Amino acid sequence: MKITVVGAGPSGLYFALLMKRNDPSHEITVLERNPPDATYGWGVVFSEDTLAELRDADYPTYLAFDEALVRWSAIDVRYRDRTLRSFGHGFSAIARPKLLSILQERARDLGVDLRFGVEVADVNELDGDLIVGADGVRSVVRAASEKQFATTWEGLGSRYVWYGTDLVFDVFTFIFRQTKYGLFQVHGYPIDGQRSTFIVETTEQTWRNAGLDRMTEQESLAFCADLFADHLGEHRLLSNASVWRTFDTIRNRSWSTGKTVIMGDAAHTAHFSIGSGTKLAIEDAVALAKAFAAHPENLPAAFAEYELERQGAVERFQEAATDSARYFEQVSRYLDFEPEQFEFNLLTRSGRITYADLELRDPAVVNRIDRLVGAAPQRIVTQxxxxxxxxxxxxxxxxxxxxxxxxxxxxxxxxxxxxxxxxxxxxxxxxxxxxxxxxxxxxxxxxxxxxxxxxxxxxxxxxxxxxxxxxxxxxxxxxxxxxxxxxxxxxxxxxxxxxxxxxxxxxxxxxxxxxxxxxxxxxxxxxxxxxxxxxxxxxxxxxxxxxxxxxxxxxxxxxxxxxxxxxxxxxxxxxxxxxxxxxxxxxxxxxxxxxxxxxxxxxxxxxxxxxxxxxxxxxxxxxxxxxxxxxxxxxxxxxxxxxxxxxxxxxxxxxxxxxxxxxxxxxxxxxxxxxxxxxxxxxxxxxxxxxxxxxxxxxxxxxxxxxxxx
Amino acid sequence: MRIGIGLPTSTPGATGHGLLDWARRADEGPFSSLGVVDRMVYDSYDPLVALAAAAGVTTRLTLCTMIAISPIRRTAVLAKQAASVDAISGGRLVLGVSIGARRDDYEAAGAQYAGRGAQLSRQLAELRDIWDDEQVGPRPSSSGGPVLLVGGGSGASFQRAARHADGYVHGGGPPRAFASAADKARAAWVEAGRPGEPTLWGQSYFSLTGGGAGDAYMRDYYAFTGGFVERIAAGLLTTPEAIREQIRGYADAGCEELVLLPATSDPAELDALADVVA
The missing domain is CATH 3.20.20.70 (Aldolase class I)
Structure with a gap:
C-alpha cells in the first residue's frame, strides 16, 4: 500500500514504523509541518501496562525507550505542611524530544520516508491508498471531514501552563498551594536525569484574581516561580513557549471515512491529569497496525476492527480523565480535609483506582485512611x-x-x-x-x-x-x-x-x-x-x-x-x-x-x-x-x-x-x-x-x- | 437464559410461504421465542402482521417485536393490533418498542420525527390504558396487557423502560455492551422506584449457511449508519463457536432471552442454529 501519514508525533511515527516493519513493500511517507527537532511539551508518562504493550509491539524501540526512561513507583502529595507518600503506582516517563528521536530513527532505519517542514494545504490533494491523520489536537485531516467524523469539543474549566524545571523530582508530585487569590496546584514528574515536567493549574476565577490573564509569558513564569519558590529551592522554572491554556476534550463518533483514518489526539483527547494522551495515541497505532495485519489492503475491515478495538477503551479513559479534571476544578472544596483523606480522595479521583486497588498497591495508605475514618488514630488493626x-x-x-x-x-x-x-x-x-x-x-x-x-x-x-x-x-x-x-x-x-x-x-x-x-x-x-x-x-x-x-x-x-x-x-x-x-x-x-x-x-x-x-x-x-x-x-x-x-x-x-x-x-x-x-x-x-x-x-x-x- | 430465533422478515427472498414454514420449524425446534425486526422504508414485512401469521402456525413460541418503531404508528391502532396478536396467539406476544434510528421511516409513515422520544413515552402510558379499556377489544390475555420492552441506548431510553415497561431489549453487540446496558437498565429501574427487576432481552445476528449473503444483507440493512456499518457487519456471528461464545457471554451478563436473528432467509440457517443451541 501507499500510505501517507500526516503528523510525526508519537502515534504517526509508531504506526509508520510498525507498518513498514510488518510489510517492507508498503510505501510510507510521514509529513510533518515542524522541523525534526522541534519540541512541544516536556515529558510524557507511561504506565507499566503501556510499556508491556510497547515491548510486544516492537522490541527494538522498546529497548531504546527502556534506556531513556525514568521510573518511579511513588506519588507524593504536598498539602498544607505535610508530604504524604504512597507506593506501588508503577509509572515511567520520558522526555518528549527523546521519545520522538527514538521513533524517527527507527522509522528511518526501516525505510519510512520522513519529510519535515511540510505544510499540508489541502488534505484532498494527498496521495495514497491510505491517509492517516495523526496530526494532533488541531488536526487538518480531521478538520477536512469533521462532519463524517462527527467531531465534538468539550471545554474543561481550569487554566494550566506546562513548564519544565531543572529540579529533579524523585517521584510524581502533586503540590497544593492556597493563596489569597485561590488555590493553585502543581503536577510534577521527572523526565530525565536533569529535568522535570512542572504543570501549574488553577481555576479560571483564581487565574483572573491573580491577574494572570493580563500577564506576559515572562511575568507568568516569574509569578509561578515565586509561588512555588520554597519547593523549587535554587532551581528554575523553564518555559518552552509555555502559555496558559484551557483543555478541550475532543471526541469523534467515527474515526474513519473513505480511505482516511485518524488516531491519537486527532481522534480523541483526555485531560492531562491522568497522563494518558501519548499512551492512548501509541495504543491506537498498535491497534491500527494490527488491524491491517489481519486485513491486509482491506481498509473498511481494518478500520472497523480498529474502531471496535479502540473506541470503547478510549471512551472509558476519557470519562476517567474528565472526572479527574473535574476533581481538580473543584479541589478547593476539600481544603478542610485532613491530609490522609485529601490524599485518598486525590488518588481515587478518576474512578479507575479504588480502595481495593490501593490496598494492593500500598496497604499503608489504606490503613491511614481507615484509622482516620474510624476515629482510631492509634490502631493498626482497623475496619x-x-x-x-x-x-x-x-x-x-x-x-x-x-x-x-x-x-x-x-x-x-x-x-x-x-x-x-x-x-x-x-x-x-x-x-x-x-x-x-x-x-x-x-x-x-x-x-x-x-x-x-x-x-x-x-x-x-x-x-x-x-x-x-x-x-x-x-x-x-x-x-x-x-x-x-x-x-x-x-x-x-x-x-x-x-x-x-x-x-x-x-x-x-x-x-x-x-x-x-x-x-x-x-x-x-x-x-x-x-x-x-x-x-x-x-x-x-x-x-x-x-x-x-x-x-x-x-x-x-x-x-x-x-x-x-x-x-x-x-x-x-x-x-x-x-x-x-x-x-x-x-x-x-x-x-x-x-x-x-x-x-x-x-x-x-x-x-x-x-x-x-x-x-x-x-x-x-x-x-x-x-x-x-x-x-x-x-x-x-x-x-x-x-x-x-x-x-x-x-x-x-x-x-x-x-x-x-x-x-x-x-x-x-x-x-x-x-x-x-x-x-x-x-x-x-x-x-x-x-x-x-x-x-x-x-x-x-x-x-x-x-x-x-x- | 432462553434462546430465541428471528423470523427472516427483512432478508432477501423472504416469501410468505417461507416465513410460515420457518415459524413452524422454529416452533418444533429448541427455541423459546420468534423475533421480528421493523423498518418502514425497506423490503420487509410488517412485524405485527408477520407475528399474527406466525401465531397461526405455532403453538408455544413467544412472539416478540425486537423492536417495533412505535411512534410511526397511531397508538390506539398499535394497541389493538398488539392485543389482537396477543389474543390470537393465546397470550404469547412480547411487544418491544423503540424510536428506531431512521428519519425516513417517520417521513414515509407521515409521523413526526421531532419529539419522537416524548411520543414514545406517552404511547407506553396509553397502550396500557387502551388494553385496560373495556370498550376497545380484544381483551389481552393478562391484566395490563402483553409484556412491554423498551429499546434504545440513551439515558432517556433506560428511564422510559423503567417507568413504563416491563423491561429492556438491547440492540445488539458484544456481551460487554449488553452487560453495560443491562446495568444501566437496572439502575434506572431502582431510581424509578419499580419493585422487582427489569426483564432483559438481547439480540444478535447470525448466518451459518449463507456464505457472503449474510454479510451483504447486514451491509445493506445498516447502510444508513454510514461509517458504523462495518462495525455492525463485523458483529455477525458466522461460526458455531462464535454463537456459543456469544450465548455464554450474554448468559453471564444476566440476559434472560437472547434472540438470534438470521441474516439470510435460507431455511438451512434454522437447522444449523438448532444444532448449535440444542
Whole structure:
C-alpha cells in the first residue's frame, strides 16, 4: 500500500514504523509541518501496562525507550505542611524530544520516508491508498471531514501552563498551594536525569484574581516561580513557549471515512491529569497496525476492527480523565480535609483506582485512611472505612451501608403488607448499617399508589413497631422515609409501570400549582391554606407515630417529584404567593414541614431530608440551588441529606446517564459545599465502591444495590 | 437464559410461504421465542402482521417485536393490533418498542420525527390504558396487557423502560455492551422506584449457511449508519463457536432471552442454529 501519514508525533511515527516493519513493500511517507527537532511539551508518562504493550509491539524501540526512561513507583502529595507518600503506582516517563528521536530513527532505519517542514494545504490533494491523520489536537485531516467524523469539543474549566524545571523530582508530585487569590496546584514528574515536567493549574476565577490573564509569558513564569519558590529551592522554572491554556476534550463518533483514518489526539483527547494522551495515541497505532495485519489492503475491515478495538477503551479513559479534571476544578472544596483523606480522595479521583486497588498497591495508605475514618488514630488493626460506625447526633449507625429495598405495593389502606416487612428485615439481616423504609405515606391521600404503605393510624404504628423491632434486633438502625406523594399520587401499583392513574377509587392529588406530572395524568389541585395546615399536621402526626414505633431516624421526602420536591422545583411550583417564586419562597413549605416534624419527634433522634439535588432539566432546580437548600435546611435542624436527582417531571427530560456511581458527584458536592452528612445512591453495587466513596469523603453513607451479592 | 430465533422478515427472498414454514420449524425446534425486526422504508414485512401469521402456525413460541418503531404508528391502532396478536396467539406476544434510528421511516409513515422520544413515552402510558379499556377489544390475555420492552441506548431510553415497561431489549453487540446496558437498565429501574427487576432481552445476528449473503444483507440493512456499518457487519456471528461464545457471554451478563436473528432467509440457517443451541 501507499500510505501517507500526516503528523510525526508519537502515534504517526509508531504506526509508520510498525507498518513498514510488518510489510517492507508498503510505501510510507510521514509529513510533518515542524522541523525534526522541534519540541512541544516536556515529558510524557507511561504506565507499566503501556510499556508491556510497547515491548510486544516492537522490541527494538522498546529497548531504546527502556534506556531513556525514568521510573518511579511513588506519588507524593504536598498539602498544607505535610508530604504524604504512597507506593506501588508503577509509572515511567520520558522526555518528549527523546521519545520522538527514538521513533524517527527507527522509522528511518526501516525505510519510512520522513519529510519535515511540510505544510499540508489541502488534505484532498494527498496521495495514497491510505491517509492517516495523526496530526494532533488541531488536526487538518480531521478538520477536512469533521462532519463524517462527527467531531465534538468539550471545554474543561481550569487554566494550566506546562513548564519544565531543572529540579529533579524523585517521584510524581502533586503540590497544593492556597493563596489569597485561590488555590493553585502543581503536577510534577521527572523526565530525565536533569529535568522535570512542572504543570501549574488553577481555576479560571483564581487565574483572573491573580491577574494572570493580563500577564506576559515572562511575568507568568516569574509569578509561578515565586509561588512555588520554597519547593523549587535554587532551581528554575523553564518555559518552552509555555502559555496558559484551557483543555478541550475532543471526541469523534467515527474515526474513519473513505480511505482516511485518524488516531491519537486527532481522534480523541483526555485531560492531562491522568497522563494518558501519548499512551492512548501509541495504543491506537498498535491497534491500527494490527488491524491491517489481519486485513491486509482491506481498509473498511481494518478500520472497523480498529474502531471496535479502540473506541470503547478510549471512551472509558476519557470519562476517567474528565472526572479527574473535574476533581481538580473543584479541589478547593476539600481544603478542610485532613491530609490522609485529601490524599485518598486525590488518588481515587478518576474512578479507575479504588480502595481495593490501593490496598494492593500500598496497604499503608489504606490503613491511614481507615484509622482516620474510624476515629482510631492509634490502631493498626482497623475496619475498612465503609464498615466503620457513623455518629449522627445521638444516633450511631453501625456501618456505612444503607439498604433501601423498593417496597412492593401490597399494603392495604396503608397497613404494610407481610412482604414489606420481610424485605426490610432481609435488608437488616444482610448487614446494612441503616435500613431505609419508604416511601411511607403520611396520609391516605399522601400515598403514591393504592398499595403504598403508610403511617397515619395507631394500627399502622403497631405494624411499624414490629418492623422496626425486627430490624433493630438484626443489628441495623431503622429510618422511615415520610412521603406525601403530591401530584404523583392516586396511581396504580407499580408492578407494570409508574404514574398510571387509578381512575376509579382515585383521589384528587395536591401540588403547589395545578400542573399535571405527565400529560396522561390528571391535573392536581393547587394547594390552599387549609391544605398547608392539614399536610403539616399529617407529617407531625406521622412523626409522633414513628417515634412510638421506635424508628431511629426520620427522613422527610423532598425528592422524586413528590409533594415537597414539587414545591422546591420551579418546574412544578409556579405560585405567585409566599410559597413560590424565589428559592427562599419555594423552600418555605418544606421548612414548615421540617419544623412540624421536629416538633413531634424526639430531640435526640435525627431528622434527615431526602433532597432532589438536581432536576436534570432545563429551567429546573440546579445543584447550586441544592447546596443552598441543604445549608438552610441544615440550619433549620436537618441532620443529614439523602441526595437524589431527577423524576421532577413525568416526561423524558431529566434522565440520568446511569453509569457506575452516577449520583456520587452530586452527593459529594452537597456534602463538601454545604458541609452536611450525606447519603449517596445511584448504581453503587459493591462494598469496595462504598469503602472508596466513604474513605474519599464523598459521602458518609451509601445506598447499596445488593443484587450482585444475592 | 432462553434462546430465541428471528423470523427472516427483512432478508432477501423472504416469501410468505417461507416465513410460515420457518415459524413452524422454529416452533418444533429448541427455541423459546420468534423475533421480528421493523423498518418502514425497506423490503420487509410488517412485524405485527408477520407475528399474527406466525401465531397461526405455532403453538408455544413467544412472539416478540425486537423492536417495533412505535411512534410511526397511531397508538390506539398499535394497541389493538398488539392485543389482537396477543389474543390470537393465546397470550404469547412480547411487544418491544423503540424510536428506531431512521428519519425516513417517520417521513414515509407521515409521523413526526421531532419529539419522537416524548411520543414514545406517552404511547407506553396509553397502550396500557387502551388494553385496560373495556370498550376497545380484544381483551389481552393478562391484566395490563402483553409484556412491554423498551429499546434504545440513551439515558432517556433506560428511564422510559423503567417507568413504563416491563423491561429492556438491547440492540445488539458484544456481551460487554449488553452487560453495560443491562446495568444501566437496572439502575434506572431502582431510581424509578419499580419493585422487582427489569426483564432483559438481547439480540444478535447470525448466518451459518449463507456464505457472503449474510454479510451483504447486514451491509445493506445498516447502510444508513454510514461509517458504523462495518462495525455492525463485523458483529455477525458466522461460526458455531462464535454463537456459543456469544450465548455464554450474554448468559453471564444476566440476559434472560437472547434472540438470534438470521441474516439470510435460507431455511438451512434454522437447522444449523438448532444444532448449535440444542
Amino acid at each position: 475498612p472505612s465503609g464498615m466503620t460506625p457513623l455518629q449522627i447526633g445521638d444516633l450511631t449507625v453501625p456501618n456505612r451501608v444503607v439498604l433501601a429495598p423498593v417496597l412492593a405495593d401490597s399494603s392495604d389502606e396503608g397497613t404494610p403488607g407481610a412482604d414489606v416487612r420481610a424485605a426490610l428485615v432481609e435488608a437488616a439481616e444482610a448487614g446494612a448499617g441503616l435500613v431505609m423504609a419508604g416511601p411511607v405515606a403520611v396520609s391516605a391521600h399522601g400515598r403514591i399508589t393504592s398499595g403504598s404503605p403508610g403511617l397515619w393510624t395507631a394500627a399502622h404504628a403497631g405494624e411499624w413497631q414490629a418492623v422496626v423491632a425486627a430490624v433493630r434486633a438484626a443489628g441495623s438502625a431503622a429510618a422511615l422515609r415520610l412521603t406525601h406523594s403530591g401530584r404523583r399520587g392516586s396511581t396504580r401499583p407499580r408492578t407494570r409501570g409508574v404514574d398510571r392513574p387509578l381512575g376509579r377509587g382515585g383521589w384528587t392529588t395536591l401540588a403547589p400549582s395545578a400542573i399535571p406530572y405527565a400529560p396522561w395524568m390528571p391535573a392536581p389541585a393547587a394547594a390552599e391554606e387549609q391544605h398547608f395546615r392539614d399536610v403539616a399536621e399529617d407529617f407531625a402526626a406521622t412523626a409522633s407515630f414513628a417515634a412510638q414505633s421506635g424508628a431511629a431516624a426520620l427522613v422527610i421526602d423532598c425528592s422524586d417529584g413528590y409533594l415537597l420536591a414539587s414545591f422546591l422545583s420551579p418546574l412544578s411550583n409556579q405560585r405567585m404567593d409566599g410559597y413560590g417564586g424565589s428559592l427562599e419562597n419555594r423552600l418555605r413549605y418544606p421548612l414548615e414541614i421540617l419544623d412540624a416534624v421536629r416538633g413531634a419527634w424526639p430531640a435526640d433522634r435525627p431528622v434527615g431530608v431526602r433532597l432532589v439535588a438536581d432536576d436534570r432539566h432545563r429551567g429546573g432546580l440546579t445543584p447550586d440551588d441544592a447546596v443552598e437548600i441543604a445549608r438552610r435546611m441544615a440550619a433549620a435542624g436537618a441532620a443529614f441529606f439523602d441526595v437524589a436527582a431527577g423524576l421532577t417531571v413525568g416526561t423524558d427530560a431529566g434522565a440520568g446517564d446511569y453509569r457506575r456511581l452516577y449520583q456520587v458527584q452530586l452527593a459529594d458536592r452537597i456534602r463538601n459545599e454545604a458541609g452536611v452528612p450525606v447519603i449517596a445512591g445511584g448504581r453503587i453495587t459493591t462494598l469496595d465502591e462504598i469503602n472508596t466513596v466513604v474513605a474519599a469523603g464523598r459521602a458518609d453513607l451509601c445506598v447499596l444495590d445488593p443484587r450482585r451479592y444475592r
